[in-house]
Each structure stands twice: as C-alpha cells, then as structure tokens.
Amino acid sequence: MGEFDLIERYFKRPASRAVLGVGDDCALLQAAPGTQLAISCDMLVEGRHFLSTMDPFKLGHKALAVNLSDLAACGAKPLAFTLALALPRADDAWLAPFSKGLLALADAHGCELVGGDTTQGPLNICVTVFGEVPVVNARSQALLRSGAQAGDDLYVSGTVGDARLALEVFRGTLSVPAPVFDAARLRLEQPTPRVALGLALRGIATAAIDVSDGLLGDLGHILKQSGVGATVDTEVATNLIASYAYYTRAIGQFDTEIGQDQWLNWALAGGDDYELLFTAPPAARTLVAAAAHTSQTPVTHIGHITLERGLRLVDGDGQSVPNTYTSFDHFA
Incomplete structure (x- = not known):
C-alpha cells in the first residue's frame, strides 16, 4: 500500500465544514463572521507518550482528545484538524482501528480532518486542531491563562x-x-x-x-x-x-x-x-x-x-x- 493509497483508504473524507479538505496542497477553512481561530498542536511519540502495545483504536482517540482538550481550555468550538503521521510500515491491522478511533471522536465533536502528512519512520502522531471563539463588542471570548484575580x-x-x-x-x-x-x-x-x-x-x-x-x-x-x-x-x-x-x-x-x-x-x-x-x-x-x-x-x-x-x-x-x-x- 502506497502513501496516497493509505490516505485515500483511511483518512480522506468529503469536506463538510471546510471549504476544501484532504487531497490538495492546502486545506481552506472559512471562519464564521465575528469569530477568531483558535489553533493548537500536540505530538504523541511512541515510548514517550504511549506504549507500543496500546490498542490503536484508543490511540487514535487519544491523539485527537489531547488537542480537543486544548480547545476546551480556550473555550473554543472545534472546527477541523490536520494529522501528520510517521509509521514504521503501512499496516492495515493497525491503521483500520486507529483511523476509526480518531474519526469517531472527530465526528462526535463535529471536527473534520482536512489534511496532513504521512511518512515512514518511528511511530509519531502529530495533530493540529482548529477551533472558533466568538468576538463580542471587539473583545475575544477566549478563556486564557492570564485572567485569574485575587479572591477567585x-x-x-x-x-x-x-x-x-x-x-x-x-x-x-x-x-x-x-x-x-x-x-x-x-x-x-x-x-x-x-x-x-x-x-x-x-x-x-x-x-x-x-x-x-x-x-x-x-x-x-x-x-x-x-x-x-x-x-x-x-x-x-x-x-x-x-x-x-x-x-x-x-x-x-x-x-x-x-x-x-x-x-x-x-x-x-x-x-x-x-x-x-x-x-x-x-x-x-x-x-x-x-x-x-x-x-x-x-x-x-x-x-x-x-x-x-x-x-x-x-x-x-x-x-x-x-x-x-x-x-x-x-x-x-
């Protein structure tokens, strides 16, 4: 199975919220009027963040969950994400449950896969997620780390x-x-x-x-x-x-x-x-x-x-x- 066959089989889906999704040089996202884009990126490395024996379905879930958690901390509504995936080999027995776990959580939060990259190498999963935060009266409604006040x-x-x-x-x-x-x-x-x-x-x-x-x-x-x-x-x-x-x-x-x-x-x-x-x-x-x-x-x-x-x-x-x-x- 080649790189593009792998993407086509496991990760290409029709664009829903995105203007243009998987399959081109760039994805195109249209943020709603009066909103800001919230963007976060997390990497999971085998042996550092997860064991080699971890169920690939659960690993797919976690790879996106840790990024959605960052959006949650910002008060951002999930919009889309990209996936950069390094694999030792293109293994159907691993890719099938991994993609199911990943995309099941994505669907649950209305967050669509819009692009990324694949390469051969030690197992490494990098997700970049995009979310929306409203702007009201010229003020962002994002939750930040810098707003805590004495007495809170x-x-x-x-x-x-x-x-x-x-x-x-x-x-x-x-x-x-x-x-x-x-x-x-x-x-x-x-x-x-x-x-x-x-x-x-x-x-x-x-x-x-x-x-x-x-x-x-x-x-x-x-x-x-x-x-x-x-x-x-x-x-x-x-x-x-x-x-x-x-x-x-x-x-x-x-x-x-x-x-x-x-x-x-x-x-x-x-x-x-x-x-x-x-x-x-x-x-x-x-x-x-x-x-x-x-x-x-x-x-x-x-x-x-x-x-x-x-x-x-x-x-x-x-x-x-x-x-x-x-x-x-x-x-x-």
Whole structure:
C-alpha cells in the first residue's frame, strides 16, 4: 500500500465544514463572521507518550482528545484538524482501528480532518486542531491563562490522578484489583476532552488551562501569567481520584499498599488527566454550577486565588502541607 493509497483508504473524507479538505496542497477553512481561530498542536511519540502495545483504536482517540482538550481550555468550538503521521510500515491491522478511533471522536465533536502528512519512520502522531471563539463588542471570548484575580475560586473538572495510577501498574510498581486498573486505564488511554464545559464557561471563568502535565504544574502557568498566587486544599484533591474510592473499599485485595502521600502525589502531579482547571469569582458560583450541569461535567472547588504570589498547600484543617510535588517536564 502506497502513501496516497493509505490516505485515500483511511483518512480522506468529503469536506463538510471546510471549504476544501484532504487531497490538495492546502486545506481552506472559512471562519464564521465575528469569530477568531483558535489553533493548537500536540505530538504523541511512541515510548514517550504511549506504549507500543496500546490498542490503536484508543490511540487514535487519544491523539485527537489531547488537542480537543486544548480547545476546551480556550473555550473554543472545534472546527477541523490536520494529522501528520510517521509509521514504521503501512499496516492495515493497525491503521483500520486507529483511523476509526480518531474519526469517531472527530465526528462526535463535529471536527473534520482536512489534511496532513504521512511518512515512514518511528511511530509519531502529530495533530493540529482548529477551533472558533466568538468576538463580542471587539473583545475575544477566549478563556486564557492570564485572567485569574485575587479572591477567585479555583476549580477542576472530573477526576485527576487515575491516569498516573494506571501508568504505575504498567510500569510494574504496584498491583491493584482488575476493576480499579480497568477504570484507571480508561482515563489514561481514552481521556474525555471537556469541550462542552469549556464552551459553557465562556463569560464565567476568568482563566483556564487543561491538566496535562499535572495539576500543580499547570496551575503554575495560570499563576505566572496572571501574576497571582493560590491556596489548594490537598484533602479535596485526594478525593478527586476516582480510584481512591475503589481502594478504600478493596484495600485488602492490593498486593502493594499505597500510602496517602502517594495518592496525593498522583492527584497533584500525576499528569495525563486532560481535565479543565479554571478560576471564577465567588459571585459566579451559581453560574459555574449551571455550566457543570448543562455540560454534564462534575466540577470541584479545590482552593482559591491569592494576591500574594506563590502556591500554598493546606490540609482539611487549613494547616500548611509541604509542597514536594513535581509535575512532568520533558526536559527537566
């Protein structure tokens, strides 16, 4: 199977929202009047971002999901994406489920594949995604990292830490009951991009970011760009790990006991969660709750933004907790 046969068979589809899609030197997109284009790019490298044994259907899902998560953090509506794919060989048994997983998520979000590139080489997947953000009265409605204000509430969507638990099982550092691993593995391999929540938070949230490298590390980007600090309740954060509930019910089944600090480390610095971390003023709590309800996405209040710069961790009694947690950095 040649390169162009590969594209024709697995990735070429009739253009829907795009003016011109796959098959030419460039794709043509027509943004709606009164909107801005939001663009993001992410790369997944075998051995760094995923295991060679990962189900290709799930890998196709994740390759697009991590990009849609960036659009969600910006409050952008998905429009289209491109795919650059390096493959060791053109393998039908791998390409068929990979393309199905990729395009199923694309269809679910009305985000069409409009172009890209293929080449032979070590498995590497690069997606560039395009979204739309409205402009109202000459002001962009995009959610940014730079808008957090002292006194704002700090929220995170969904659950965090489960993906890291699954990774540790894959690494062989611990053993957990099958139901715990299965649920955590789903979070690692098929994250849910919180697009609906991001759209619902436009005009409500003051700042937002998606949690990809770890909650505290990504929070640090908001604090730096907004010029503020934050206090985070570590007890609330620990309870955000869905696997923690399984653990407390089935602790006797574990081959390796997991200490409380380990759970907290996964919640605060685990990474690969692809949830939304965002800020909003206390006066908007009812609106935040409504956004969570309409998007069918749970959100949890985990702290607040402070005028004094820096990050402070506290326990359930408000006592300081040492910050020894380091989020992921490719080159650290």
